[in-house]
Amino acid sequence: MTQRVVISGASSGLGLALARHYLEQGAVVGVYARRAELLQNLALQFPDQIHLYQLDVRDSAAQQAAAEDFLAHVGTPDILIANAGVSVGTLTEYAEDLDAFQQVMDINVLGMVKTFQPLLAAMRAAGTGRLVGIASVAGFRGLPGASAYSASKAAAISYLESLRVELHGSGVRVVTICPGYIRTPMTDVNPYPMPFMLEADEAARRIARVIEAGDSFAVVPWQMGLIGRLLKWLPNWLFDRLLAKAQHKPRGLLG
Secondary structure: OOOEEEEEOOOOHHHHHHHHHHHHOOOEEEEEEOOHHHHHHHHHHOOOOEEEEEOOOOOHHHHHHHHHHHHHHOOOOOEEEEOOOOOOEEOOOOHHHHHHHHHHHHHHHHHHHHHHHHHHHHHHHHOOOEEEEEOOHHHOOOOOOEHHHHHHHHHHHHHHHHHHHHOOOOOOEEEEEEEOOEEOHHHHOOOOOOOOOEEHHHHHHHHHHHHHHOOOEEEEOHHHHHHHHHHHHOOHHHHHHHHOOOOOOOEOOOO
8 A cells, every 4th residue: 555644844855855755766855945946856756656845844734734734635635754953052141042942942843742733633533643853852952052053952842752652552553663873964064073873865765664663762773772871871960071161052053
């Protein structure tokens, strides 16, 4: 049976790689993107498989309309991936960073909720499927200079856990993915070492395997899981001392 997949934030980076992966597997894929023009080549390659929706994940009405169209023309998704996300360096002391905090939380957290909500009832009624949230290892502890991003990913992890429990026994599985570093436009601006970096296509293949297995929680690559757990268990005094002088993502570069 042909898989039906919906992916948000599909115009570049990991979202684009995931869309290409599933299209190459023969799936029918609904892609959500603000910059739809970046998906035209993909649409030309897979004209009978791709359903393109130009929208901002913060726009609940647009999300509802896209969901209704996909349900009407394709059917209930087997896999729904809330991937859309942004990252920017932020410092609380600067008033001009307040807007960046708002955008990061709205896109990374509420955007995920607004992606799931219009399709969840149909998936629950079908009694099957995967709801996949792309969080981050950055959500394990608060990282200096990335307070908005870390907070948003910590919130996403907790939200996905709540959703997983709410859907227990329904047949719909919630999968939390915490990537480490993936080579994307978002990481291209980072001025610090990024261990265990994955190319986007390789990350997509690994994440697809986790989704297929239906694991409730996974870090990709697994080596970053070890680093994340180590940071999580460090006592505060040591964590503070080690991270206080760490390099930060530049302020004002929303990616």
